[in-house]
Amino acid sequence: MATMRALREAARKAAALTERRHFSGGSAAAAGLAERNEVAAGGGGGGKAVNLFTAVNQALHIALETDPRAYVFGEDIGFGGVFRCTTGLADRFGKNRVFNTPLCEQGIAGFAIGLAAMIVNEAAKFRYRSGNEFNCGGLTIRTPYGAVGHGGHYHSQSPEAFFCHVPGLKVKFLALPLICGCTDCLLKKFLKMTICCPSQAEVIRKGSDITLIGWGAQLAVLKEACEDAAKDGISCEVIDLRTLIPWDKETVEASVKKTGKLLVSHEAPITGGFGAEIAASIAERCFQRLEAPVARVCGLDTPFPLVYEPFYMPTKNKVMMP
Known part of the structure; x- marks a missing residue:
């Protein structure tokens, strides 16, 4: 009982600290947040478009500025990370x-879970196990x-379906417009799979x-396929799903009811991939409007190959002839 009281008191203090975050409209932090958002979005007022790693770096600056409980840590993070997404953070906010x-x-x-919740436990189930007494709501991974061209069976994997199968997690991919301007060789690795808040497709x-x-x-592959299909008079509607859990069924359903056909494409293996979840849901919701079975163009059911990566990948030609 004493332990539970101590934990509840710690949670109350954490909640009070969260309420004191500087998000009020008149604060300097909020003004900085609005300014950075405008710049990252390429909005008016002299803002300009930025590449993805710069946008990630700006977002981390905002998080550390506005939330005294925020920390950033990981492999090589201190000097900027292998993709330079954390450049300058240690100098500005301290080691x-x-x-x-x-x-x-x-x-x-494990350290992140403990730091976020003050108790080390399974992050996704922490709220459920404690009866909503505690949570890992401050944890973002x-x-x-x-694939990046040479990652092989470890670093080129796409394990998103594994995380989507864990109740309690939110799984999100950064939106396609953010990748414009990145060099081809680093395009894939700059795309970060993030456990965070839901958003609309x-x-x-x-x-x-x-x-x-x-x-x-x-999405870049699908856009290329659409351009080739347009030459043959085929009009393709492309949806960037962005968030996998929870995924935006309504937007997809509305599109399929209009076109009558659906193709889902992802790099992960086809068996048990998240495309299967989409196919099953749309088959149920749009059965009378579908003019053909839902098609899936995905990776193969093998470990990700190193030398034979081009044969593994779901290319635009595979999309054109599923």
């Missing part, structure tokens, strides 16, 4: 808030995914003959 960790992903995740290309759905780097 007690931005620091390197050992090369141990399990240790990083940002990680690379997907975006129709990035209007069409009338077929709906194409993807997320992350696969």
Whole structure:
């Protein structure tokens, strides 16, 4: 009982600290937040478009500025990270808030859970197990995914379906417009799979003959396929799903009811991939409007190959002839 009282008191203090975050309209932090958002969005007022790693760096600056409980840590984080997304953070916010960790992903995740919840436990089930007494709501895990040209069976994997199958997690991919301007060789690894807040899918290309759905780097492949299909008179509607859990069924359903056909494409293996979840749901919701079975163009059911990566990948030609 004494332990539970101590934990409840710690949670109340954490909640009080959260309420004191500087998000009020008149605060300097809020003004800085609005300014950075405008710049990152390429909005008016002299703002300009930025590439993805700069946008990530700005977002981390905002989080550390506005929330004294925020920390950034991981492999090589202290000097900027291998993709430079954390450049300058340690100098500005101190090495007690931005620091390197050992090369141990399990240790990083365990430390993050403990830091976010003040008790080390399974992050996704923490709220459920405690009867809503505690949660890991402050925990965000940002990680690379997907093929980069030489990653092989470890670093080129796309394990999003694994995380989608864990109740309690939110799984999100950064939206396609953010990748514009990135060099091809680093495109995939700059796309970060993030456990964070839900958001709505975006129709990035209007069409009338077929709906194409993807997320992350696969959107670039779908756009190329659409351009080739347009030469043959086929009008493709493309949807960037962005958030996988919870995914935006309404936007997809509305599109499929208009086009009558659906193709889902992702780099992960086809069996048990998240495309299967989309196909099953749309088959149930749009059965009378579908003119053909839902098609899936995905990775193969093998470990990700190193030398034979081009044969593994779901390319635009595979999308054109599923």
